[in-house]
Amino acid sequence: MKRLALLSTILFLCLSSAPGTVCAMLREIIYNAPQDINSNAPQDINYNVPQDTISRGVRDSLLRTVKQDSAGAVSTPESLLRDSLVRDSIIRDSIIRDSIIRDSLIRDSVVRDSIIRDSIVRDSLARVAAREAIRYDFSPVYQTDVYVPSAQEVPAGQYSGITYLGANRYAVVHDKLNGGGIVFFDIAITNNGKVASVKATVPAFTSKSKVSGRDNEDIAFVPAESVSGAEAAESGIVSGTLFISSESAQTIVEYTLEGKETGRSLKVPSAFKKDKIVANNGFEALTYNALNKMFWTTTETPLKADGKDSRLLRLQSFDSNLKAGKQYLYKMDAPVKTAAEGAAAKAYVHGVPALVALDDGSLIVLEREVYVPNGGLFVKALTSFTRTLLYVVTPEVSVSGSSLSSTSPAKSAAPSSKKSEFLEKRLLISFSTSSLNLANYEGMCLGPELPGGWHTLILIADSQDGSNGLTSEYIKVLAFR
Numbered sequence: 250m251k252r253l254a255l256l257s258t259i260l261f262l263c264l265s266s267a268p269g270t271v272c273a274m275l276r277e278i279i280y281n282a283p284q285d286i287n288s289n290a291p292q293d294i295n296y297n298v299p300q301d302t303i304s305r306g307v308r309d310s311l312l313r314t315v316k317q318d319s320a321g322a323v324s325t326p327e328s329l330l331r332d333s334l335v336r337d338s339i340i341r342d343s344i345i346r347d348s349i350i351r352d353s354l355i356r357d358s359v360v361r362d363s364i365i366r367d368s369i370v371r372d373s374l375a376r377v378a379a380r381e382a383i384r385y386d387f388s389p390v391y392q393t394d395v396y397v398p399s400a401q402e403v404p405a406g407q408y409s410g411i412t413y414l415g416a417n418r419y420a421v422v423h424d425k426l427n428g429g430g431i432v433f434f435d436i437a438i439t440n441n442g443k444v445a446s447v448k449a450t451v452p453a454f455t456s457k458s459k460v461s462g463r464d465n466e467d468i469a470f471v472p473a474e475s476v477s478g479a480e481a482a483e484s485g486i487v488s489g490t491l492f493i494s495s496e497s498a499q500t501i502v503e504y505t506l507e508g509k510e511t512g513r514s515l516k517v518p519s520a521f522k523k524d525k526i527v528a529n530n531g532f533e534a535l536t537y538n539a540l541n542k543m544f545w546t547t548t549e550t551p552l553k554a555d556g557k558d559s560r561l562l563r564l565q566s567f568d569s570n571l572k573a574g575k576q577y578l579y580k581m582d583a584p585v586k587t588a589a590e591g592a593a594a595k596a597y598v599h600g601v602p603a604l605v606a607l608d609d610g611s612l613i614v615l616e617r618e619v620y621v622p623n624g625g626l627f628v629k630a631l632t633s634f635t636r637t638l639l640y641v642v643t644p645e646v647s648v649s650g651s652s653l654s655s656t657s658p659a660k661s662a663a664p665s666s667k668k669s670e671f672l673e674k675r676l677l678i679s680f681s682t683s684s685l686n687l688a689n690y691e692g693m694c695l696g697p698e699l700p701g702g703w704h705t706l707i708l709i710a711d712s713q714d715g716s717n718g719l720t721s722e723y724i725k726v727l728a729f730r
Contacts, residue, residue, distance in 0.1 A: 383609040385704075387641060387729050390678045393442025393705075394726040395688075403449040403722045405715040408432070410467030410535065410603070411692040411707060412491070420491055420506075421692065421709065422468040426451070428458030429493045429504045430465040436707070440700050442728050454508030464497040467535035467603065467692065469544065471503075494532035494546060499523040501535060501546065515544060518573045521565065525552050530600065534615075536694075538606035542569040545612060547579070549600035558588060562601055564612065564644060564672070577644045580671040584618050585636060595629070596621040603693035605706065611643040613677065613706070615693050621719075629719060630684040637681070637690050639706075639727075640674040678727065688723040689713070696726070703728045 410422040411434070419434040426432070431452060437445040473488040490511060491504045499522060501515040523531070526548055533549035544567035555561045560581040566574035584591070584599040591597035596619065603615040616638040621629055682688045688710040696705035710723040 383607075385607060385609060385611070385641075385729065387675070387677050390639070390706075390727055390729045391442075392678070392680070392725065393728050394444050394724075395686075396444035396447065396724040396726075397721050398447045398449075398724065402447045403434070405712055405722065406432075407711050407713055408709050408722065409465070409533075409691050409711050410494075411694045411709050412468045412470040412537075413694050413696055413707070414470055416697075419694070419707070420468055420470060421449070422465045422493055423451075423455075424464050424466055424496075424711075426455055426465075427461045428455050428508055429468075429491070429502070429510075430463070431455050431468070431491065431493075431504065431508050436696075436724065438697055438699075438705065438726065442699055442703070442705060442726050444724055444726060447724065452508060458508070462497060463495045464529075465493050466496045466533045467494045467546075468492070469535045469537040471537050472539050492535065492537065492544070494535040496529065496531040496533060496549075499526060499531045501532060501544075513571060515546075515567045515571050516573055518565065518576075520552065520554075520563075521548065525554065527551070527553060527557060533600065533602045533691075534604040536604040536606045536612070538608060540608045541606065541610060543567065543574070543606065544571075545604050545606050547601055547604065549598070549602060561671075564604075564614075564642075566644070575644070577642075578671045579614065579642065579674070581616050582638060585634075586618070586620055591620070593623070594620055595623045602691040603708075605693055605695060607695075609643070610645050611641050613693070614640045614642060614674070615690070615708075616640065617690065619689050621716075626717065626719070633684055633687055633719065635682045635687060635689055636679070638679040639677040641677055642672040642674045644672060677729070684719075686723075687716075687720040688725070689720060690723070690725065699728060702730055704730065 406426075407424045408421050409424045412420050414420055417435050417437050419436055421432045421434050423430040423432050432455065433450045433452065435446075435448045435450075437447075439445050469492045471489050471492060489506070491506065492501055492515070493504060494501045499517065501517065503511045503513040505511060519525075521532070527550055530550040531548050532546055535544070535546045537544045545564060546567075547562045547564050551557060551559045551561050552563070555563075560583065562579045562581065564577045564579050566576070568574050579601075581599070581601065586594070586597065586599075591599070599618045600616075601614055602617055605613040607613065618636040620635075621633045689712065690708045691711040692709040694707055696707040698704055706727040706729065708723075708725040708727070710720065710725075712720045712722050715721065
């Protein structure tokens with residue numbers, strides 16, 4: 250009887266109500282229907298949900314839920330279940346995919362970092378192996394030539410530093426020219442170490458520069474990564490940049506081979522700033538080694554804080570990122586002239602104007618003493634002299650050398666009688682010049698290799714524009730193995 254009453258009610262509603270109202274009332278009836286409604290459900294809706302897929306409680310909940318879309322269509326519990334399963338599958342697949350991507354990124358990052366780390370270690374080991382494979386005996390060091398260029402080959406000037414570009418090409422710095430003071434020398438050297446010819450060229454970018462007064466003293470060539478120094482020497486390919494030390498500004502600035510400043514410079518420690526040096530005795534020496542990727546510099550004479558007469562210099566290193574590295578103490582030999590004699594002279598200097606960094610990590614240091622007395626040309630010619638000593642030191646492996654932080658204040662290593670504080674040095678060669686051949690050797694660099702495994706060392710003299718005929722632009726060639 251209950252069922253008959255229900256059907257009668259439904260029939261009455263269908264005949265007397267609007268379709269939308271019927272649907273609403275039907276939902277109300279279904280929601281409030283007895284739990285055994287499943288036995289009398291419409292035949293076009295499949296309620297047979299497998300028991301192993303969904304629990305009875307969830308199934309009954311779905312049976313009580315009917316949704317109507319905007320078109321009046323009804324979503325069945327079966328479609329809701331299917332959508333739920335699809336959604337869960339999509340979420341699960343998304344989580345798996347994200348996990349795979351994340352794991353892949355982590356793995357790739359680890360691999361990449363490992364490759365970079367291994368590359369750095371490998372390059373470092375390769376440089377160490379290359380250094381260990383190189384052994385310089387320096388016994389003996391030969392002078393193969395002293396060449397005096399004509400005024401047509403090299404005009405009188407103030408050529409202070411030199412660096413090798415490859416083949417016969419060199420970049421030289423003139424301390425009184427504008428801009429970076431860059432001049433190019435072509436020096437042809439024979440297989441027996443003789444200078445065959447020299448030609449100096451002042452590029453337009455130097456002569457036309459409006460920048461002046463920098464007192465540029467030394468120069469170092471940094472070859473491009475793709476062209477090694479050896480390749481450049483063999484092929485004549487020149488690709489890289491030049492770093493130039495300015496004594497007046499106490500800076501070391503990078504230039505292109507076309508003479509333009511790149512905006513980069515070595516990060517000079519505060520201990521070497523302009524107010525810390527004796528006037529006109531700042532950065533005179535600069536060198537770079539492509540194998541070790543390291544710069545080296547020092548002041549010409551001791552820093553103010555180290556004492557004018559201490560003979561103590563600080564050899565400062567910089568890495569390829571232009572950051573200051575370790576600093577080493579170097580003590581010059583005692584000069585021939587006393588401080589009083591030097592002060593009374595027309596021109597006097599005792600210091601280090603040049604360095605050369607070698608592939609094995611060692612440095613060649615040029616110590617120089619120049620004396621020109623007051624008086625007429627005759628007096629000067631009789632008593633003027635220069636004395637040059639070339640020493641080799643090995644900062645990284647020196648037993649005696651004391652390594653300092655580049656940020657250490659100057660007073661932290663005041664001169665001491667303790668020999669162990671200074672780099673151990675070995676004399677390679679020494680020579681003097683006088684009135685007949687007075688040569689103020691100030692620039693030095695490696696040159697081409699000669700047959701038999703001989704290395705060349707090229708020295709150039711700063712004649713101070715000829716000094717009224719007292720001296721000339723000498724070029725000296727040394728050979729060593």
